Amino acid sequence: MVAQSNKQLNARNDAPQSFGTALAGAVRSNVRQYTMIAALLLIWIIFTFLTKGVFLTPRNLSNLFLQMVTIGILTGGMLLVMVAGNIDLSVGAVCGTLGAVAAYLMSRMSVHPALAVLITVALGAVVGLWNGFWIAYQGVPAFIVTLASQITFRGLTLAITGGKTIGEFPASFKEIGQGYLPRLLFQDAPFHDLSVAIFVIAILAFLLMEFRKRSKRIANGFKVLPWSLEIIKVVIICASVVALGYVFGSYRGISYAMVILAVVVAIYMVLTTRTPFGRHVYAIGGNREAARLSGVNIRRTMLTIFLSMGTLSGVAAVVFTARLNAATTAAGNLFELDTIAACIIGGTSTTGGIGTVFGAIIGALVMASLNNGMSLMNLDVMIQYIVKGLILLLAVWVDIANKRKSA
Numbered sequence: 001m002v003a004q005s006n007k008q009l010n011a012r013n014d015a016p017q018s019f020g021t022a023l024a025g026a027v028r029s030n031v032r033q034y035t036m037i038a039a040l041l042l043i044w045i046i047f048t049f050l051t052k053g054v055f056l057t058p059r060n061l062s063n064l065f066l067q068m069v070t071i072g073i074l075t076g077g078m079l080l081v082m083v084a085g086n087i088d089l090s091v092g093a094v095c096g097t098l099g100a101v102a103a104y105l106m107s108r109m110s111v112h113p114a115l116a117v118l119i120t121v122a123l124g125a126v127v128g129l130w131n132g133f134w135i136a137y138q139g140v141p142a143f144i145v146t147l148a149s150q151i152t153f154r155g156l157t158l159a160i161t162g163g164k165t166i167g168e169f170p171a172s173f174k175e176i177g178q179g180y181l182p183r184l185l186f187q188d189a190p191f192h193d194l195s196v197a198i199f200v201i202a203i204l205a206f207l208l209m210e211f212r213k214r215s216k217r218i219a220n221g222f223k224v225l226p227w228s229l230e231i232i233k234v235v236i237i238c239a240s241v242v243a244l245g246y247v248f249g250s251y252r253g254i255s256y257a258m259v260i261l262a263v264v265v266a267i268y269m270v271l272t273t274r275t276p277f278g279r280h281v282y283a284i285g286g287n288r289e290a291a292r293l294s295g296v297n298i299r300r301t302m303l304t305i306f307l308s309m310g311t312l313s314g315v316a317a318v319v320f321t322a323r324l325n326a327a328t329t330a331a332g333n334l335f336e337l338d339t340i341a342a343c344i345i346g347g348t349s350t351t352g353g354i355g356t357v358f359g360a361i362i363g364a365l366v367m368a369s370l371n372n373g374m375s376l377m378n379l380d381v382m383i384q385y386i387v388k389g390l391i392l393l394l395a396v397w398v399d400i401a402n403k404r405k406s407a
Contacts, residue, residue: 036346036362043366047373055373062251066323068368069257070095073316074339075346075360076268077309082343083272083285084305085352086135086142089336090149091313094127096332097153098317103166103327106173113173121314127153128310129303136302150336158329167326176260177323180253192253199245203238210234257319264312269357281305285352337388338367344395 047055054060074091081088102120105111111119127149134145184194210230217224225233248254272278280301283291292298316335321327346363348355370391374384 033347033356033359033362036359036366039345040362040366040369043369043373047369047376051373051376054376058247058251060372060376061247062255064368064372065247065365066255066257067372068364069255069261070316070320070323071335071338071342071367072261072361072364073264073312073319074335075342075364076264076357077305077312078339078343079268079272079348079355079357079360080281080305081142081309082340082348082350083352083355084281084302085285085288086302086305087340088131088142088146088306088309090127090131090146090153091309091316091339092332092335092337093150093153093157094124094310094313094332095317095320095335096157096327096330097160098124098127098314099321099331100157100160100166100327102173102318102321103169104160106169107166113170116173117176117318120318121311124314124317125307125311127313128307131310132303132306135306136299157331161327161329163329165326165328169322169325173322174325175256175322177257177319177321178325179256181256181259183253191249192251195253196245196249198254199241199249203241206237206241207234257323260315260319264315265357265361272357277301277304282353285349285354287353334385337392338364338371341388341392341395342367344392344399350396350399 044056074095078088078091098120101123102116105116105119106113131142131145131149134140135142181192181194183189183192184197186193214224214230224230272281280291280296283294283296284298284301288298317332320331324331342363343355343360344350344363345366346356346359346361348360348363367388370388371384374387
């Protein structure tokens, strides 16, 4: 009897959905992701028109992706902070200070670049532990702790740099922020062969994973998309990867900074979707008291979240300082705005419990696109600040409006 009912259940789950029903369900369940991708494409179209096509050239898009790496790295840590229902206002100031530390070690103390990088990232972890201690174990609100850290580290940056720019680093350090992967075989080809090969491998890996995931869902009796919609989804994603491959392959290839970002994104995707720690973070943001009653060690989890944020601040500081080949007193200014805005634009809730790494990265790309497009148009910095501030306000309003509708 039980076996018969199981067969009937599997039969119902295996029954193909109509194209329209499946499409409507997919849109409803991924409305945030589709909205932000549509917004990104709209921004690209507008800037392409306003810059007379310059925005969409491979050279500019390659530079755009390079410019978004720093904020992209920071969004991984900020996502965890915001999903847990907190905020970190110190990331920009911490990046500025850690970048100054790296610069001072190499320029004034002749420390080897590799050791300087390790010290910088380690100090970032210490800063994260400092913030996390006050928030998790002393009960001081994250807003106050990180605001205090922001002010403190702005002062430390001035103390380390002496109000002057520190620059001229070893070539090996500059490669972190300015270098590109080498070519493999075709040195004089009009395309970067290693970058093209990486994107081809990425497409093949994606197709294999999608096929295995679909087969596994069918074997376990879960519903799957009809083949027509599945093929459309795969074609769109593969076309997007091909377009990225063209952008990187036809210019200078994939930068080392992009490789670092890809590693960070992969780690945090696994961390947030496939580990108990990730589930605990979402549980705390969704309902702190319920998470505590379920056995989640809230203090330890919160400390780990801010340890993560501090460590990524160190990584971002290294990449940013290497790209600029200098440490300045203004380094990291408003990084916290871009990072928080990227997370919110990417669908992270301001009240916690909701957010994805993919969404945060798309949000970072939106912010980088705005910065890049407005710079190409030679807009005054004052106008750029106004536009970014209004976009942050709009993103928060949309988040609140969506919560009201679902309530």
